[in-house]
Amino acid sequence: xxxxxxxxxxxxxxxxxxxxxxxxxxxxxxxxxxxxxxxxxxxxxxxxxxxxxxxxxxxxxxxxxxxxxxxxxxxxxxxxxxxxxxxxxxxxxxxxxxxxxxxxxxxxxxxxxxxxxxxxxxxxxxxxxxxxxxxxxxxxxxxxxxxxxxxxxxxxxxxxxxxxxxxxxxxxxxxxxxxxxxxxxxxxxxxxxxxxxxxxxxxxxxxxxxxxxxxxxxxxxxxxxxxxxxxxxxxxxxxxxxxxxxxxxxxxxxxxxxxxxxxxxxxxxxxxxxxxxxxxxxxxxxxxxxxxxxxxxxxxxxxxxxxxxxxxxxxxxxxxxxxxxxxxxxxxxxxxxxxxxxxxxxxxxxxxxxxxxxxxxxxxxxxxxxxxxxxxxxxxxxxxxxxxxxxxxxxxxxxxxxxxxxxxxxxxxxxxxxxxxxxxxxxxxxxxxxxxxxxxxxxxxxxxxxxxxxxxxxxxxxxxxxxxxxxxxxxxxxxxxxxxxxxxxxxxxxxxxxxxxxxxxxxxxxxxxxxxxxxxxxxxxxxxxxxxxxxxxxxxxxxxxxxxxxxxxxxxxxxxxxxxxxxxxxxxxxxxxxxxxxxxxxxxxxxxxxxxxxxxxxxxxxxxxxxxxxxxxxxxxxxxxxxxxxxxxxxxxxxxxxxxxxxxxxxxxxxxxxxxxxxxxxxxxxxxxxxxxxxxxxxxxxxxx
Numbered sequence: 249x250x251x252x253x254x255x256x257x258x259x260x261x262x263x264x265x266x267x268x269x270x271x272x273x274x275x276x277x278x279x280x281x282x283x284x285x286x287x288x289x290x291x292x293x294x295x296x297x298x299x300x301x302x303x304x305x306x307x308x309x310x311x312x313x314x315x316x317x318x319x320x321x322x323x324x325x326x327x328x329x330x331x332x333x334x335x336x337x338x339x340x341x342x343x344x345x346x347x348x349x350x351x352x353x354x355x356x357x358x359x360x361x362x363x364x365x366x367x368x369x370x371x372x373x374x375x376x377x378x379x380x381x382x383x384x385x386x387x388x389x390x391x392x393x394x395x396x397x398x399x400x401x402x403x404x405x406x407x408x409x410x411x412x413x414x415x416x417x418x419x420x421x422x423x424x425x426x427x428x429x430x431x432x433x434x435x436x437x438x439x440x441x442x443x444x445x446x447x448x449x450x451x452x453x454x455x456x457x458x459x460x461x462x463x464x465x466x467x468x469x470x471x472x473x474x475x476x477x478x479x480x481x482x483x484x485x486x487x488x489x490x491x492x493x494x495x496x497x498x499x500x501x502x503x504x505x506x507x508x509x510x511x512x513x514x515x516x517x518x519x520x521x522x523x524x525x526x527x528x529x530x531x532x533x534x535x536x537x538x539x540x541x542x543x544x545x546x547x548x549x550x551x552x553x554x555x556x557x558x559x560x561x562x563x564x565x566x567x568x569x570x571x572x573x574x575x576x577x578x579x580x581x582x583x584x585x586x587x588x589x590x591x592x593x594x595x596x597x598x599x600x601x602x603x604x605x606x607x608x609x610x611x612x613x614x615x616x617x618x619x620x621x622x623x624x625x626x627x628x629x630x631x632x633x634x635x636x637x638x639x640x641x642x643x644x645x646x647x648x649x650x651x652x653x654x655x656x657x658x659x660x661x662x663x664x665x666x667x668x669x670x671x672x673x674x675x676x677x678x679x680x681x682x683x684x685x686x687x688x689x690x691x692x693x694x695x696x697x698x699x700x701x702x703x704x705x706x707x708x709x710x711x712x713x714x715x716x717x718x719x720x721x722x723x724x725x726x727x728x729x730x731x732x733x734x735x736x737x738x739x740x741x742x743x744x745x746x747x748x749x750x751x752x753x754x755x756x757x758x759x760x761x762x763x764x765x766x767x768x769x770x771x772x773x774x775x776x777x778x779x780x781x782x783x784x785x786x787x788x789x790x791x792x793x794x795x796x797x798x799x800x801x802x803x804x805x806x807x808x809x810x811x812x813x814x815x816x817x818x819x820x821x822x823x824x825x826x827x828x829x830x831x832x833x834x835x836x837x838x839x840x841x842x843x844x845x846x847x848x849x850x851x852x853x854x855x856x857x858x859x860x861x862x863x864x865x866x867x868x869x870x871x872x873x874x875x876x877x878x879x880x881x882x883x884x885x886x887x888x889x890x891x892x893x894x895x896x897x898x899x900x901x902x903x904x905x906x907x908x909x910x911x912x913x914x915x916x917x918x919x920x921x922x923x924x925x926x927x928x929x930x931x932x933x934x935x936x937x
Contacts, residue, residue, distance in 0.1 A: 267663045274444050275487065281440040286495050288433035293499040295426040297507060299419065300637035304511075306415045307630035310408040313354045315339045315367040317346050329404050331363070336404070354404060355393060357382055361401045362393025441487040445480045452476050452669065460676040461741045462701065475669050479662035486659035490652050497645035504638045511631050515621070519614050519639055522606045526646055529606075533599040534653060540592035541657050547585040554581050600647060607643040614639060676743050678760040685759055688767040688848040689752050690717040690879030692738065697747035699733060707733045709902040711747075715895070720880040722890035724923065725899035731883045734899075735851045738881070739768050751849075769847030775834040782811060783818040786840050793844050801843050806869060807836040843874055850880045887924050896920065 275282060308314075319335040322328075325342070328335045336352060351367045357375050364384045374385040382393045396404070452475055464472075508516035558565060558574055565574055618632040692715040699708040708730045715721045723731040736742055737749060740756050749756050756764055777785050786801065787793040798818060802808040810833050814820040822829070829837070842850060884890050891910045898906035898913065898920045906918050913920035 267660055267667065270667060271483065271486075271659075271663055274448055275440075275491075278440045278444065281436055282492060285433050285437045285440070285492050288429050288436070289492065289496040290499055292426055292429050292433065293496055293503060295422045295429075296500065296641065297503045297638075298422055300634045300641075301507065302415055302419050302422075303637070304628075304630035304634040306412055307633060308628040309630075310411040310415065312629060316352045316354075317342060317349045318352050319349060327407055329406075331400060331403065354396070354401070355384055357384075357393070361396045363396055364391050364393045366391045437488055437492055441484045444487060445484050448483070448666070449476055449480050452480070452666065455670055458674045459672070460674065460743070461736065462675065463672070472669075475666055479666050482655075482658045482662040483666075485655045490655050490659070494652075497648075500641060500645060504642045508635060508638055511634060512627055515614070515618055515627065515631075515635060518617050519610055519635060521613065522610045526603065526606055526643075529599065529602055530646070530649060533595065533649070536595045537592075537599075537653055538657060540588070540595045541654065543588040544585070544592050545661070547581070547588045550581050551578075551585050554578055603643060603647050603649075607639070610639055610643075611636065676740060676761065679758050682760045682763065683754055683758045685752070685754065685763055685767070690848045691715065691750075691752050692849070692879060692881075693748075693750040693753075694734070695748040695750070697737070697744050697749060699730075699737060699742065699744045701742070707902050708737075708744075711902070711904055713897060713904060713907065715879055715881065717879055718877060719894040720875055720882065720892070721895045721897060722882040722884060722893040723897050723899055724884065724887060724890070724920065725905075728901075729899035730902045731899055732853060735770070735853055735881055735883060738849070738851065739765055739770060767848040768851060769842035769845055769849070770851045770853065771835075771838045771842050772853045775831075775838040777822050777829070777834060777837065780822055781816075781819050782814070782822060782837065785822055785837055786844050788841065788845075790845070798840075798844065801840050805836060805839045805843055805874065807833075807840045810836070839874065848878060850875060850878045852880065852882045852884075887920075898923075 315338070316336040317339050319328075319337070321335070322330075323335045323337060325337050327341050328337050330336075339351065350365055353364055353367050355362050355364050355368060355373075360382075362382055362384070366384070366386060366388055368384065368386050376383050376385065382395075383390050384393055385391075402409075456472060456476075505516070505520075508519065554577065558578070565571060614632075614635055618627065618635055621627040622629050622632050694711050694713050697708055697711045698706060700706045711730070711734070723734060725731055733742075737744060738751075738756075740749075740761055743757070751759075751764070751767075778788075783795060783798050786798050795818070799808070802811055802818075811817055811820070882890055882893060887910075890896060893910065896906075896908060896910060896913055897904055898918070900919060906913055906916065906920055908916070914924060
């Protein structure tokens with residue numbers, strides 16, 4: 249993974265086929281759900297495309313009157329209407345032209361309906377009234393209208409009324425069907441997307457648990473938390489809003505083009521004159537948006553890093569009065585981010601309004617040519633209405649391109665970082681054929697061990713020693729001597745570069761990490777408590793440890809003295825990291841936790857360093873019971889706490905310099921003697937003060 253906190257925000261491609269292929273592997277188990285969702289979208293798109301067409305049919309076929317052919321004799325046609333001895337059928341419903349039969353049309357004038365023996369276009373007729381007779385004039389001449397009463401008019405329009413009712417019911421039906429399918433599709437797609445994220449988050453979490461401590465030494469906690477939360481959630485947007493809905497956009501655009509071409513090819517061609525400009529502007533936007541997005545994310549990362557650093561070091565900033573200097577640093581970074589954000593805003597501020605402009609230009613062309621064609625009678629008004637609806641639907645996915653492209657960019661960046669994490673190999677692996685350890689006596693051997701956290705920077709140099717079962721061995725030495733490294737290596741939190749570490753004669757590399765750590769109990773100086781309650785922090789989800797055992801363990805370790813004073817005792821809530829408990833109380837809980845798991849090997853890493861004298865007395869009383877029958881390794885700065893150790897090993901610059909009992913080392917007059925004298929003087933000074 250990137251070592252620089254800014255590197256992770258520098259994006260690769262806006263779309264990477266290799267990353268997408270890996271992402272699709274997570275979706276593969278749910279391909280049926282995605283396929284069903286796409287089928288739903290196909291039907292939903294068909295419904296969306298059908299709505300304007302139904303309105304077009306309602307307008308042209310049923311609302312507006314159309315020319316009728318008159319017959320003197322009964323005609324065998326289901327839609328024939330008898331009126332005053334003649335039979336009328338709408339011209340467009342007849343299979344033949346019947347050029348010799350007269351044409352009639354129903355015209356309206358001042359609230360009355362007239363049957364006129366001619367056909368009329370909407371713009372080329374006039375009306376005059378003379379002696380109570382209404383005349384309709386067009387290019388063919390002047391025609392008197394036959395006044396129709398309401399019953400007669402209803403007779404002619406009965407089929408139209410029934411048709412409108414039928415269209416209305418169909419419209420209502422498909423709208424309700426669309427609503428139901430939309431609901432099902434959204435639920436199905438989001439549930440599937442969340443299930444994919446659930447699996448991905450668990451994979452990341454399990455992968456993190458496999459990593460050694462050296463991995464966490466090099467990667468900030470905030471960055472790793474972001475991978476599990478923010479980055480996976482970004483992928484959800486891609487699965488839900490981009491990947492599947494992209495099919496709907498394609499279905500919609502193709503469907504609109506086909507329908508418009510079938511309705512009127514000439515009008516469709518005129519309407520889509522702006523399409524090449526739309527495609528060109530989309531390509532330009534993609535390039536500009538990617539550059540702007542990259543700059544914004546990079547500079548935002550710098551802001552986050554600067555804020556985190558300043559908040560963490562606020563005490564030092566205030567002590568040394570560096571507020572103004574740090575403010576200027578932040579102001580510069582913040583100004584840089586502002587500039588990048590405004591540049592990004594400009595890109596989006598141009599693209600979407602420009603697409604809207606192209607839409608309105610297309611609409612203007614449509615109204616100009618289509619409206620003229622309606623007036624000239626070459627196309628029907630319903631067709632114009634359908635074109636207006638379809639052109640609006642055509643530009644909607646293009647308008648959404650800005651949002652979807654942003655989501656796609658963020659998803660590619662997030663997936664790249666997630667896969668970068670998942671591709672990081674664990675540097676400590678279990679053996680292919682591990683040895684079983686059913687019981688550990690507690691013999692520990694270091695044979696010529698060399699170890700470095702960073703290559704070439706040796707922390708331990710050719711270290712060899714043996715700890716026999718049941719012994720208490722203490723490691724002392726100056727800071728950086730390698731004491732804590734030794735106890736980390738015993739639990740195999742890190743792997744050595746040279747030598748061997750044996751427990752009961754078995755190389756720890758031949759045993760699984762989980763099996764090895766079952767027999768080792770560790771109490772650290774900085775105790776970590778989990779949110780929950782007291783008893784949960786002692787048993788750590790080991791349900792085999794009963795409440796009665798927890799109470800007995802706490803009593804043994806003298807932790808019961810403060811637990812019993814808590815309002816809820818063992819059910820007392822523990823805040824994050826045990827912030828409501830003192831250092832001494834947290835340390836007592838750590839001892840109780842170690843005793844509850846009954847380890848064969850007990851490691852105490854400066855376990856009494858931050859404890860007050862009164863609490864230390866309580867722990868010292870319990871230590872004798874705690875270490876009984878166990879191999880115990882103690883790392884301590886207070887030499888007074890290890891005087892009764894069976895063996896004391898003195899470390900200096902990664903090597904063992906001295907080894908023996910407390911008295912033997914004092915008699916030798918070496919490093920241990922000097923450390924003891926130095927601490928003894930410090931204690932005398934403290935007592936004097």
